[in-house]
Structure formats: structure tokens, C-alpha cells
Amino acid sequence: MSEFKVTDRTKVKRGNQRATYDTDTVYKIIDEALVCHVGAKMADRPMVQPTIIWRIDDKVYIHGSSKNGLFAALVKGEEACITVTHLDGLVMARSSFHHSVNYRSVMIFSKATEITDESEKLYVLNEMMKQITPDRFDGVREPNQQELKATSVLQFDLTEVSAKVRTGPPVDDDEDLALPVWAGVIPVTTVMGNPIDDPLWLSNHGKK
Amino acid sequence: MSEFKVTDRTKVKRGNQRATYDTDTVYKIIDEALVCHVGAKMADRPMVQPTIIWRIDDKVYIHGSSKNGLFAALVKGEEACITVTHLDGLVMARSSFHHSVNYRSVMIFSKATEITDESEKLYVLNEMMKQITPDRFDGVREPNQQELKATSVLQFDLTEVSAKVRTGPPVDDDEDLALPVWAGVIPVTTVMGNPIDDPLWLSNHGKK
Numbered sequence: 001m002s003e004f005k006v007t008d009r010t011k012v013k014r015g016n017q018r019a020t021y022d023t024d025t026v027y028k029i030i031d032e033a034l035v036c037h038v039g040a041k042m043a044d045r046p047m048v049q050p051t052i053i054w055r056i057d058d059k060v061y062i063h064g065s066s067k068n069g070l071f072a073a074l075v076k077g078e079e080a081c082i083t084v085t086h087l088d089g090l091v092m093a094r095s096s097f098h099h100s101v102n103y104r105s106v107m108i109f110s111k112a113t114e115i116t117d118e119s120e121k122l123y124v125l126n127e128m129m130k131q132i133t134p135d136r137f138d139g140v141r142e143p144n145q146q147e148l149k150a151t152s153v154l155q156f157d158l159t160e161v162s163a164k165v166r167t168g169p170p171v172d173d174d175e176d177l178a179l180p181v182w183a184g185v186i187p188v189t190t191v192m193g194n195p196i197d198d199p200l201w202l203s204n205h206g207k208k
Numbered sequence: 209m210s211e212f213k214v215t216d217r218t219k220v221k222r223g224n225q226r227a228t229y230d231t232d233t234v235y236k237i238i239d240e241a242l243v244c245h246v247g248a249k250m251a252d253r254p255m256v257q258p259t260i261i262w263r264i265d266d267k268v269y270i271h272g273s274s275k276n277g278l279f280a281a282l283v284k285g286e287e288a289c290i291t292v293t294h295l296d297g298l299v300m301a302r303s304s305f306h307h308s309v310n311y312r313s314v315m316i317f318s319k320a321t322e323i324t325d326e327s328e329k330l331y332v333l334n335e336m337m338k339q340i341t342p343d344r345f346d347g348v349r350e351p352n353q354q355e356l357k358a359t360s361v362l363q364f365d366l367t368e369v370s371a372k373v374r375t376g377p378p379v380d381d382d383e384d385l386a387l388p389v390w391a392g393v394i395p396v397t398t399v400m401g402n403p404i405d406d407p408l409w410l411s412n413h414g415k416k
Contacts, residue, residue, distance in 0.1 A: 009253070014276055034298075037247070037256050037291055037293070039245070039247030039254045039289070040254050041249065046247045046287055048246075048289045048291040049291065049315075050245075050291060050313055064222075067222060068222055069221060079253055079254055080254060081254040081256045082256070083257065083258060085245070085258040087243055087398075092344065092403075093348075095350075095351070095355075096333060096334075096351050097355040099337070099340075099341075101260070103258070105258055125304065129307070132298065133298070133300060133307075139388060140302065141384055142303075143305045147303075147305040169408070178412055179347065179348075180347060180413075182403075183406040184405040185406075186400050186403050188398060188400060188401070189398070190396060190397070190399075191397050191399045192298075192394050192396060193395035193397060195392050196297075196392050196395065198377040200385055
């Protein structure tokens, strides 16, 4: 078991009994996520954008249009705070105050390194595709040079990283335990549904 | 149908064919969300925290520990960027480049107003409870004075607001349409599971 070094920046101040710096826990939270929220200063004002996140070894990556303003700010050296959040449950207590949510979150502070080498960019984008849609990867057309140029890929070190995890039932005050209101957890999960064929796929490849 | 005024700040620059400023669309995206991501400068560095969001009329609210550092920065006047994101589907195209996601997102730029009046704070917190757990509201113990004091409630105007929405199948280049790879959308939904009783509820209220 290895741990990320705790820094002034990543030391969890509130709810620190929920904090963890365990590498495997952090990796697992990132790997299960599709979307992260990336925040940075843009023209000295805050900007938070949702985007796909993926990990290769001890780095994480995001990609977007090479004309994206937030990406431009990050490339110029603005520090990012990248937050990954899984909502796992609604924690229903007997008192309003002790209601909570079960969740797993990771917070990464890092500056971006833009991947400019074409073969590295292709490798990193292919890794994203393989992670999200492994069974289709071989059939999908790879990006061409023009498409690669239109895509900005940013890499972030996982060094200043913390995770927070809450699990389990509500924690009520003793004097509230006898209140006649149900208490427990309502699980929340993200589910993939049945694939919906592209109408053009049907017309090119016949009926199902 | 009413619309939010488009400002320099809220004018969607990339993918603007997906942008909307329609009030009802924005409200619906916020109302369906439990969690938002709040970003702001904290000691001149970016910070993005996940937290519950709820709406009353044309304002949105977040709450947290009165000792939360990000909240303190917001109370001091730092502008927030609050982003709400629903991931609705994975859009699987024939080319790597045209893969996408279906989503609905809202981005709010606003400075916080701290709710300090005790009765207003109680009203706003009760509204959150009623929205999340309406059937249990009457049985839940309201926050007492000490709990109210430990809770910070921040209000944000919905004036600088934009939404982005992507729906539908992939949009591939014509020359890729005949590629023998499946294309379509894999729907992603958030599902509430069967409630899990608090073990202490069971011991106080007998078997199920």
C-alpha cells in the first residue's frame, strides 16, 4: 500500500476522518469516473468545466477543442483543481442536520503539460478509447492529422492529491434515535442502459 | 418562454449550437441535480468542491460547514463558477474524433450572499429537505440553534447563466458511415436503489 504525500494544499481540513491519500483508493475513484470537473482561473475569474478524465499510470488526462478557452489558460500555466465525484447514496438521518451523502471524491491540484508530440497524443487518446469502449476499439477509425491538431490533450501529475470517502448509515445524536422516522441509506448508482443504434448504422448495416 | 440575458461571460464560445439560455431548461437541469461543483479562488489558487445544490425561485443555494474554507472565500466576495452536469449517454461514433457524450449542463457565475437571518436559513434548509426527501420531512427533527450556527447557507443569483445540451446519435463524416463498426448511444442514468435500513432503526423499531 502506497500513499500520496500530504501537502499543505491537499491536507483535508473539514471532515478529515473521511480523508485518504491511499494510491489505490485514489486510482480506483478516478478509473471509475467518466467525468471530472476542471476549475482554473480564466481572465482572473473562476471557470469550472465538466470533461472526460482518464488515467495512464500516475498521470491523468483531459482533452478538448484546441480552441477551448479554459484549456488555453491551463496551457499558459494556470493551476487546475480537478475534482472527481461519485455520489453513492443519500444518507437519511433522524435529524435534518445529520443528513448526508455517501460519496467518493478525489481532488487534484496540478499544472497542465500539453501533449504536443503527435504519436504520444495518439497513444494517449487511444488509451482513452480503449478504456471507455474496449470492444469496439479495433473497428473505430483513428484520428487523422487534422483531427489531432484540432484536439488539445492535457496531462496532469498526480502528486498533490487527496480523496474523501463517506460510507455507511447515518450518525444521529443519541437523543434522536427513538424518533419515529425511517433512517437509512438510499443507494445511488450510475447505470448504462441498452445501446440505442444510430439510425444511419441501421440503414447501412440492415435491420437488427 | 423566458430566457436569461446573454453576457460576455455566459456567451458559450465552443459548441455554441448546443447552448441555451432558456429559463425552463436551466431550471430543470438544476432541479434534477443533487450535486454541483463550486469553483472559486481560495488564497489565489483554484478550488473545486462538490456539494448539494437546490433552487428556490430564481436563486440557488449551497450549504456546508461554517468552517469550510471555500465558503469563507465566497463570503468574502470571491466570485463562484457553479457547474451542474448530467451525463446522459456515451455517443459512440465510427471515428475516434466524433465520439462524444450526451449531457445537460448549467454554468452559473455569481457572488454569494450568506443567509444569516435564522428564520430565513431554517426556511431555506427546510426547502432543501422537502425537495430531497418530501415524504419524510414531517418526521425529521429540525435543526436547533447550535446546528444552524454550524451551517453556512449561501445564496446565488441566477443572472449570469448558460446551459449546454447535447442529445441524439453520433455525427460522423460521410466517408466513415460504411465502416463496419457499431455506432449509437449508450444511455447513462442515475438510479436510486432499494433503501437500506439503518441498523439502529431496525433495533429501535423492530424487524421489517
